[in-house]
Amino acid sequence: MSTGFATPAARAVANPWVIAFVVSMATFMEVLDTTVANVALAYIAGDTGVSADEASWVVTTYLVANAVILTASSFLVKRLGRKPFYLGCLALFTISSVGCALSWNLPSLLFFRITQGLAGGGMVPLSQSILADSFPPEKRGQAFSLFGMAVVVAPIVGPTLGGWLSDNYGWEWCFMINAPVGIAGLALIHLILPASQPGNRETLRFDLVGFLLVAAFLGSLELMLDRGLEDDWFASGFIIAAAMICGAAFVLMIPWEFSRKDPIIDLRMVGTRQFGSCFLIMLVAGGVLLATTQILPQLVQQNFGYTATLAGLVLSPGGIVAMVMMLVVGRLTAIVPAKYLIACGTIVIALSMFNLTYIDGNTTFSYFMWSRMFTSVGLPLVFLPIITAAYDGLPPGKTDQASALMNAARNTGGSIGISLAANVQWFRSQEHQSRLVEHVVPSSIPYQETLKNLTSYFMTHGSSAAQAQQQAFAWIAQQVQTQAALMGYVDVFWVITVLAVATVPLALILRNSRPVAHAPAVH
Numbered sequence: 059m060s061t062g063f064a065t066p067a068a069r070a071v072a073n074p075w076v077i078a079f080v081v082s083m084a085t086f087m088e089v090l091d092t093t094v095a096n097v098a099l100a101y102i103a104g105d106t107g108v109s110a111d112e113a114s115w116v117v118t119t120y121l122v123a124n125a126v127i128l129t130a131s132s133f134l135v136k137r138l139g140r141k142p143f144y145l146g147c148l149a150l151f152t153i154s155s156v157g158c159a160l161s162w163n164l165p166s167l168l169f170f171r172i173t174q175g176l177a178g179g180g181m182v183p184l185s186q187s188i189l190a191d192s193f194p195p196e197k198r199g200q201a202f203s204l205f206g207m208a209v210v211v212a213p214i215v216g217p218t219l220g221g222w223l224s225d226n227y228g229w230e231w232c233f234m235i236n237a238p239v240g241i242a243g244l245a246l247i248h249l250i251l252p253a254s255q256p257g258n259r260e261t262l263r264f265d266l267v268g269f270l271l272v273a274a275f276l277g278s279l280e281l282m283l284d285r286g287l288e289d290d291w292f293a294s295g296f297i298i299a300a301a302m303i304c305g306a307a308f309v310l311m312i313p314w315e316f317s318r319k320d321p322i323i324d325l326r327m328v329g330t331r332q333f334g335s336c337f338l339i340m341l342v343a344g345g346v347l348l349a350t351t352q353i354l355p356q357l358v359q360q361n362f363g364y365t366a367t368l369a370g371l372v373l374s375p376g377g378i379v380a381m382v383m384m385l386v387v388g389r390l391t392a393i394v395p396a397k398y399l400i401a402c403g404t405i406v407i408a409l410s411m412f413n414l415t416y417i418d419g420n421t422t423f424s425y426f427m428w429s430r431m432f433t434s435v436g437l438p439l440v441f442l443p444i445i446t447a448a449y450d451g452l453p454p455g456k457t458d459q460a461s462a463l464m465n466a467a468r469n470t471g472g473s474i475g476i477s478l479a480a481n482v483q484w485f486r487s488q489e490h491q492s493r494l495v496e497h498v499v500p501s502s503i504p505y506q507e508t509l510k511n512l513t514s515y516f517m518t519h520g521s522s523a524a525q526a527q528q529q530a531f532a533w534i535a536q537q538v539q540t541q542a543a544l545m546g547y548v549d550v551f552w553v554i555t556v557l558a559v560a561t562v563p564l565a566l567i568l569r570n571s572r573p574v575a576h577a578p579a580v581h
Contacts, residue, residue, distance in 0.1 A: 073250075074192040074193050074201070076246070076250055077188065077192045077250055078189055078192065078193075078201050078204050078205075079204065080243055080247060080250070081185040081188050081189060081205075081247075082185070082204040082205055082207065082208045083208070083239060083243060084148055084151075084181060084185060084239075084240075084243050084247075085181070085182050085186075085205060085209065085212075086207075086208035086211070086212045087151070087236050087239055087240065088151065088178035088181055088182050089182070089208060089209055089212035089213060090213075090215065090216050090219070091120065091155075091174065091178065091216075091233075091236070092120065092121065092212075092213060092216070092348075092472070093212075093213045093216030093217055093220070093348075093351065094216040094217070094219055094220040094232045095117060095220060095229075095232055095233075096117060096216070096217060096220065096352070098221075098223075098224040098229035098232050099113045099114055099116065099117070100113075101224045101228070101229040102116060102164075102167070102229050106163055106164045106167065108164050112164060113164070114284075114288070115164075116167060116171055117284065118280070118284045118285065119168050119171045119172050119175065120171045120172070120174060120175040120178075121175065121280050121284060121469070121473060122172075122175070122276075122277045122280045123171070123172045123173075123174075123175025123179065124175040124176075124178055124179040124469055125179065125276040125277060125279075125280050125466065125469055125470065126176070126179070126276060126277050127175070127176045127179035128180075128183065128276075128462050128465055128466045128469065129269065129272045129273070129276070129322050129323050129462055129463075129466060130180075130269055130322065131179070131180045131184060131461075132183070132459055132461070132462050133264055133265075134180060135184060135187075140184065140187075140188070140251075141247070141251050141252070143180065143184065144181065144184050144185075144188070144247060144251070145244060145247055145248060146177075147177045147178070147180045147184070148177070148181060148240060148243055148247065149240075149244060150173060150174075150176070150177035151174055151177035151178050151181060151236070151240060152236060152237060152240025152241060152243075152244065153173075154170045154171075154173040154174035154177060155170075155174060155233045155234065155237060155240065156233070156234065156236075156237050157169075157170035157173075157174075158170040158171060158230075158233035159230040159231070159233040159234040160230075179465075179469075182465055183461040183462045183464075183465045184461075185205065186202075186205055186445070186461050186464075187461050188251070189201045189202060189204070189205055202388065202391075202442055202445050203384040203385055203387060203388030203438075203442055204384075205445070206384050206441045206442040206445065207380070207381050207384040209468070210347060210380045210384070210434075210437050210438060210441055211377045211380050211381055213347060213348055213351045213472075214374070214376060214377040214380065214434075215374075215377055216351075217352075217355055217370060217373070218367075218370030218371075218374060219232075221367065221370060222370075223235070263319075263320050264322075265315075265320060265321050265322040267314060268311070268314055268315050268318060268322035268323070269322045271307045271310050271311040271315075272307075272311055272315075272322055272323055274303055274304075274306075274307035275304055275307035275308050275311055276470065278301070278303040278304035278307065279304050279470065280470075280473055281300045282297060282300045282301055282304060283473045283474060283476070283477035284473065284476075284477070285297065285300075286477060286481070287477070287480050287481055287484060312325065323459065323463060324459045327452075327459060327460065327463065328463070331567060331568075332447070332448075332450060332451055332568060332569055333448055333452065333460065335564045335565070335567055335568055336444050336447050336448040336464070336568070337448070337463060337464065337467050338467075338561070339404075339444050339561050339564050340444055340448075340464055340467040340468050340471060341468075341470065341474070342404075342471060342557050342560075342561045343437070343440045343441055343444065343471065343561075344467065344468035344469065344470070344471030344472040345471040345472060345474050345475025345476075345478065345557070346407055346411075346433075346437070346475060346554055346557070346558065347437060347441075347475070348471075348472035348473075348475050348476050349472075349475035349476050349478065349479040349550075349554065350411075350430075350479075350554065352476055352479065352480075353480075353483070354372060354426065354430060355370065355372065357544075357547045358372055358426060360543065361419075361540060361543055361544050361547070362421070364423075368423070371423075371427075372423065372427050372430060375430065375431050376427075376430035376431050376433060376434035377434070379431045379434040379435060380434040380437060383434065383435055383437075383438040383439070384438045384442060386438075387399065387438045387439055387443070388442060391442060391443055391446055395570050396443035396444070396446055396447035396450075396568065397443075397447070397566055397567075397568040397569070397570060398565075399439050399440075399442075399443040400439065400440050400443050400444055400447070400561075400565035401562050401565040401566055402436075403436045403437065403438070403439025403440035403443075404436065404440060404558045404559070404562050404565060405436075405558075405559075405562060406432065406433075406436030406439065407436035407437065407440070407554075407558040408555050408558035408559045408562075409432070410429055410432035410433040410435075410436060411433070411551045411552075411554045411555040411558060412551070412555045413429050413432065414429050414548075414551040415548050415551045415552055415555070417544070417547070417548065417551075418544070419540075419544065444464075445464065447568055447569075448460055448464050450568075450569060451569065478553065479550045479554070482546070482549055482550045482553050483546040483547055483549070483550050484546070485546075486545070486546040486549040486550075487542045487543045487545065487546030487547075488542075488546075490541075490542040490545040490546060491538060491542035494541060494542055498534060498538060505534075508530075508534065509527075509530050509531075509534065512526075512529070512530035512533055512534070513526045513527050513530045514526075515530075516529045516530060
């Protein structure tokens with residue numbers, strides 16, 4: 059039966075490295091758009107005349123649409139054929155990007171962000187399978203290094219690029235930059251990707267009920283994670299409704315998917331030792347990547363007074379390290395079992411996060427930069443081997459499911475990581491502030507001396523006695539809030555350290571094999 063995938067003979071039609079470069083660039087665009095708009099929200103809010111809270115839906119709608127379509131991508135590839143589906147996704151993504159740039163109000167922008175997310179969510183898992191099918195088994199590790207480079211580097215580059223474009227050219231260019239890359243990609247994919255035939259329509263069955271349940275579960279989960287802190291969690295009727303939908307969809311999804319002959323997602327795979335461990339590790343890795351990419355610039359801007367450009371420069375050297383490491387790890391996967399590379403990577407990440415628990419008000423730019431570079435050594439050691447290990451031992455008919463599930467794990471893990479980091483920072487900083495305030499009392503000798511010295515300082519700079527005292531009170535209050543916020547960030551790094559350490563046993567229970575040399579083609 060034709061399944062829509064290229065044969066070995068067709069594989070030789072084009073240079074596989076050209077295919078790898080083109081699909082990796084398309085993946086880079088899609089992943090970039092998960093973070094590039096974050097720093098432009100203030101500009102979008104101003105231009106469209108809405109509040110910052112309303113503008114944040116630009117990010118939320120993209121993430122929700124991305125999550126919803128992932129699980130249906132394997133069926134759509136079989137139904138339409140690989141090449142037509144990929145070209146359709148890339149064309150829709152490109153058109154939607156232009157639509158975002160030309161949108162005339164917030165509703166039109168949100169509409170194009172939804173279609174952009176749907177197109178991107180279908181495109182990324184297929185990019186991964188195209189890479190696997192275009193290379194012989196012994197070279198797949200190097201091919202996946204390009205895919206991994208796009209997945210790891212794009213979120214790092216996104217905030218810096220988005221800030222620079224918004225400051226200098228306007229927020230519209232955060233989306234318009236996709237147009238030339240998308241057009242070039244369409245032309246190249248049309249020319250070089252081997253033609254494929256769709257599967258037998260009579261034997262293909264779409265699990266519509268399963269898709270709706272999975273879409274409701276992932277979509278409402280994304281909404282909860284993205285909007286929870288802003289809407290004060292379960293004090294909000296919207297969050298309560300999303301939680302009820304999420305819980306109900308999850309409870310109904312499990313028995314339904316287990317009872318289907320052709321489920322939209324094969325949950326039995328997640329229950330296996332090899333794939334289930336890879337799935338959980340990818341959840342954590344996705345969370346660490348996006349949480350640290352968001353929390354570190356936020357920390358240096360809010361507590362250390364860095365500009366957006368300087369905060370971007372804290373991350374940029376890490377992006378360079380990640381690119382180099384992807385090439386190195388691509389070769390290592392051919393000779394070192396994936397389980398040991400993943401374990402080493404999680405240990406390096408844990409150490410880099412532990413290093414950040416020592417920050418204080420005097421921490422320098424170079425300390426943050428080197429810590430990020432250290433993290434960027436570990437991330438490729440996890441992302442690349444976990445992609446190949448996930449397919450180890452899977453029959454060819456299951457690899458399309460594996461691709462969709464692993465990308466869903468990365469996306470969902472990223473959303474969980476961002477939400478977890480934001481909530482830990484917020485609630486722990488409130489706790490620290492309440493503890494610090496206990497020491498700021500009139501009966502405290504250090505407080506009295508500090509207040510006296512500050513009042514004298516402000517008086518010497520022209521303030522009256524009453525004004526100087528008020529300024530001293532305000533300065534002390536600000537310092538308490540700043541210190542509490544910094545301690546909250548330290549707690550975030552402790553949580554990420556613990557999560558990274560917890561994934562080491564998961565890595566070590568993987569099979570002692572070299573997945574790259576034996577992995578079946580990913581569909």
